[in-house]
Amino acid sequence: MPATLGDMTLDTLLIFLGLFAVWNAAVFYIYAFDKMAARGGIRRVREDTLLLLAIAGGGIGAFACQRLMRHKTRKPPFTVLLPLMAALHLVLVLLIALFPDTALAAAHSVALFLRSLA
Numbered sequence: 001m002p003a004t005l006g007d008m009t010l011d012t013l014l015i016f017l018g019l020f021a022v023w024n025a026a027v028f029y030i031y032a033f034d035k036m037a038a039r040g041g042i043r044r045v046r047e048d049t050l051l052l053l054a055i056a057g058g059g060i061g062a063f064a065c066q067r068l069m070r071h072k073t074r075k076p077p078f079t080v081l082l083p084l085m086a087a088l089h090l091v092l093v094l095l096i097a098l099f100p101d102t103a104l105a106a107a108h109s110v111a112l113f114l115r116s117l118a
Contacts, residue, residue, distance in 0.1 A: 013100050020057065020093060028059030032073075038071075051077060059085025069071035 030053060034045040049073070054062035063086035065071055072078035096103040 013097065017093070017097065021088070024058050024061030024064075027053045027061035028065045029061075031062055032069055035065070035069045035071040047075070047077075051081060053084045054082055057089060059087075059089040 030045060034050060037044045050062070052114060059082065063082040066073060066078065066082050072082070
């Protein structure tokens with residue numbers, strides 16, 4: 001029997017955290033590819049795509065690439081949005097890791113609310 005954290009198993013939590021890490025690594029790679037494309041003069045990733053990736057859970061990967069590769073450090077939406085998304089995603093992951101049952105209940109409530117809007 002797997003270790004449990006109330007209703008959420010430890011396995012489920014670890015899978016979530018692993019997927020989150022893989023997603024942020026992929027976002028980091030896409031930002032790095034865009035930086036290399038900018039240097040090489042080849043086709044770039046659209047800015048709205050880069051912003052969407054950061055908003056959709058990839059804020060930590062996007063911010064890490066911005067800092068490590070000095071990419072998108074002067075563009076206004078990136079200078080504000082990437083640190084903000086990184087901080088928000090870090091807080092959310094910590095809350096999910098520390099309070100998994102509460103996070104699961106909150107996600108369920110949000111899903112019910114969104115379903116009621118449809």
